[in-house]
Amino acid sequence: xxTAVCGLAGAIINIFRQINRIDxxxxxxxxxxxxxxxxxxxxxxxxxxAGVPDGLEPSDDNPNHRGPCHSVALGTLLGIVALKSxxxxxxxxxxxxxxxxxxxxxxxxxxDAQTPKGLPLTGIKLK
Ligand SMILES: [Zn+2]
Numbered sequence: 001x002x003t004a005v006c007g008l009a010g011a012i013i014n015i016f017r018q019i020n021r022i023d024x025x026x027x028x029x030x031x032x033x034x035x036x037x038x039x040x041x042x043x044x045x046x047x048x049x050a051g052v053p054d055g056l057e058p059s060d061d062n063p064n065h066r067g068p069c070h071s072v073a074l075g076t077l078l079g080i081v082a083l084k085s086x087x088x089x090x091x092x093x094x095x096x097x098x099x100x101x102x103x104x105x106x107x108x109x110x111x112d113a114q115t116p117k118g119l120p121l122t123g124i125k126l127k
Contacts, residue, residue, distance in 0.1 A: 005046065006042045007040070078102040
């Protein structure tokens with residue numbers, strides 16, 4: 001699912017970017033090749049980052065394995081970092097890659113949140 005959703009998100013971002021460039025006179029016509037590359041790139045980022053939370057916190061058959069890397073707090077933080085990157089001087093494609101990566105990570109968390117164990121708020125256990 002992450003691959004398809006991220007590919008779609010990449011396509012939508014690219015369409016808005018191209019419309020903006022055409023409106024500003026920086027580009028004369030719609031570039032389908034660029035749209036295709038951004039769609040495939042975003043799908044690839046989605047595919048590669050979908051398993052990161054479980055890579056960081058493998059279940060190893062332990063149903064209570066979800067810690068900070070599977071937390072609502074980290075998902076929120078990643079979203080904020082991705083959004084705030086748009087206020088920086090990073091290249092546009094880097095900002096988009098960050099946003100797509102954060103989207104994919106959060107899609108994983110959203111999927112895990114629908115299981116009986118849900119997600120921890122912070123995943124930090126105080127003893
Ligand atoms: Zn997981």
